Amino acid sequence: MLEAILQTKREEVLSLQLPETYEQLPRRSFYDALAKPRRVLGLIAEVKKASPSKGIIRQHVNVVDIARAYEQAGADVVSVLTDEKYFAGHRSYVTQVKQHVQIPILRKDFIIDRKQLVESVRIGADAILLIGEALDPSFLHELYEEAHEMGLQCLVEVHTKKTVEAILKRFTPKVIGINNRDLTTFHTSLHVTKQIVPLLPPCIIVSESGIHTYDDVQTVRQAGAHAMLVGEALMRKPAVDVAVYELFGEREI
């Protein structure tokens, strides 16, 4: 599946029309938000309508309402999926959310080309995702540096020991996301976080995917994660703010 997504992305990039520069609000620091989270474990809360593994997750999504509810419930960052074909996202969602919440916005997509960095700046993203399993490590490093030059911060995602080693040979990202989901099989396991954390140098560690319950939150926290990225578990609940409180054990389920 990852290869199919990347092939679609290559085709999309060929015909990518850059949007007009969005009249920019000041850039917000993704790093600072995760370095000083509001709770003991940082939360990147994701606006996720659909996914390749689960199909439609939530019908009739108002992305601004969801993002506002996340912010009010104490999320540190909002992740906004912009891939249209596989995740029912849209790049305009980043701009809409940016105008209505104060916390940093992570643009979540499959970034494979420099043009997408310019696009991310123009739509108002504060940070982008760079996927280790999808990019040659040297090119990932180049994209990371260029993103920084443009004022975009990065979440560098890894899933395997091999990818971690290949990236760390070249540089140490400030924020590393451990994806608990194998993007080829969709299988998720929090053991991935347990296995990868000990391999990482000092950095901000985000455990991503497959986190559904208070116990899962304790598992990734005890494994050494500083933050978590959660989509489906929040988006499936009628009230996403209540879902955040429940995840942190702050209200009765």
Ligand SMILES: O=C(O)c1ccccc1NCC(=O)[C@H](O)[C@H](O)COP(=O)(O)O
């Ligand atoms: O979510 C998927 O099915 C998926 C499939 C293929 C590539 C990426 C995929 N997800 C992207 C993500 O990183 C997740 O949306 C994110 O980590 C949140 O995961 P979850 O809490 O399990 O919804």
